[in-house]
Amino acid sequence: MNQNEFVLLITPFRDKVFRLAKRLLISTEEAEDATQEVWVKLWNKNERLNGYGSVEAFAMTITKNYCLDQLKSKRAGNMSIAHSNFTDGAPSLQQKVEDRDSLDWVEKIINQLPEQQRLIIQMRDVEHYEFEEIAKVLEMNETAIRVALSRARKTIRESMTKTHNYGI
Amino acid sequence: MAYNKIEILVEKYFQGETSIAEEKELTNYFSSSDVAQHLEQYKPLFGYFSLAKEQKNTQEIPQFPKSRVKKSALAWFSVAASVVVLLGIGMYVYTNNDLVNENQKLGTYDDPQIAFRETQKALALLSGHVNTGIESVQLIQEYDNSKEKIFNQ
Numbered sequence: 001m002n003q004n005e006f007v008l009l010i011t012p013f014r015d016k017v018f019r020l021a022k023r024l025l026i027s028t029e030e031a032e033d034a035t036q037e038v039w040v041k042l043w044n045k046n047e048r049l050n051g052y053g054s055v056e057a058f059a060m061t062i063t064k065n066y067c068l069d070q071l072k073s074k075r076a077g078n079m080s081i082a083h084s085n086f087t088d089g090a091p092s093l094q095q096k097v098e099d100r101d102s103l104d105w106v107e108k109i110i111n112q113l114p115e116q117q118r119l120i121i122q123m124r125d126v127e128h129y130e131f132e133e134i135a136k137v138l139e140m141n142e143t144a145i146r147v148a149l150s151r152a153r154k155t156i157r158e159s160m161t162k163t164h165n166y167g168i
Numbered sequence: 169m170a171y172n173k174i175e176i177l178v179e180k181y182f183q184g185e186t187s188i189a190e191e192k193e194l195t196n197y198f199s200s201s202d203v204a205q206h207l208e209q210y211k212p213l214f215g216y217f218s219l220a221k222e223q224k225n226t227q228e229i230p231q232f233p234k235s236r237v238k239k240s241a242l243a244w245f246s247v248a249a250s251v252v253v254l255l256g257i258g259m260y261v262y263t264n265n266d267l268v269n270e271n272q273k274l275g276t277y278d279d280p281q282i283a284f285r286e287t288q289k290a291l292a293l294l295s296g297h298v299n300t301g302i303e304s305v306q307l308i309q310e311y312d313n314s315k316e317k318i319f320n321q
Binding site: 018032103110130147153 | 184212213217223
């Protein structure tokens with residue numbers, strides 16, 4: 001496999017890997033580094049890639065493991081919250097600020113969840129993976145994933161209701 | 169759209185029991201403009217999920233070091249070569265040793281009588297061969313005789 005074929009192979013899930021890394025590592029720069037690292041790891045397995053059923057699932061697993069390692073190695077390190085660039089298109093400034101604020105809140109809430117729940121939320125609610133695929137990536141069974149997902153969603157709902165009712 | 173249905177879906181959603189299709193339906197509902205008042209609070213959640221999916225990785229994919237794979241192959245080549253050389257030397261020494269051993273096996277006899285007879289036979293053969301040239305050596309005696317005649321006069 002040469003470089004071009006490799007790039008074609010990873011293009012469909014390039015952004016997914018990046019978003020997953022960002023969900024775990026939070027900072028954009030770190031997520032970019034992690035993504036590069038994942039490509040290098042994947043490239044080194046080059047010849048054996050065809051042996052894997054789904055390269056995407058494999059890439060996601062590498063990403064997950066790498067990011068968790070990173071987090072473990074600098075647990076006490078800086079955890080800056082990087083703001084994502086939201087697209088504008090909302091009508092009024094007032095509405096825009098409010099929307100943006102509440103979306104920011106959702107992000108903050110999700111980023112406070114335990115790592116595993118963050119992974120599951122990211123893969124299910126953002127990337128719309130089937131439970132079967134998530135199970136493969138996380139090496140867990142589907143029931144456990146459903147339970148963790150439900151718990152994560154409820155935690156988000158609770159925190160949001162608090163914010164909604166008392167404004168913080 | 170019936171609020172009832174959406175409410176049921178939302179409840180299922182929080183139980184983690186919705187399918188991908190049902191979740192898409194929820195996302196569509198919450199991104200539309202007419203969301204029921206009491207469901208308004210979930211709007212940012214689904215809005216955020218759609219937005220989060222928009223994030224792109226704008227980085228370039230790095231140039232990968234091609235040589236890495238080749239290098240390791242080369243290393244294995246040298247290992248294989250040294251193994252072949254060692255095997256070659258080993259086989260050579262081994263087979264040569266065998267040849268020497270085979271040459272040294274000249275046969276033996278268990279019965280001393282037979283051994284004695286065979287030895288005698290061998291020695292007789294040897295002495296017979298040694299005696300073949302003895303007649304021509306006797307000619308030298310003739311020279312000696314004539315020398316005696318001349319010098320003793």
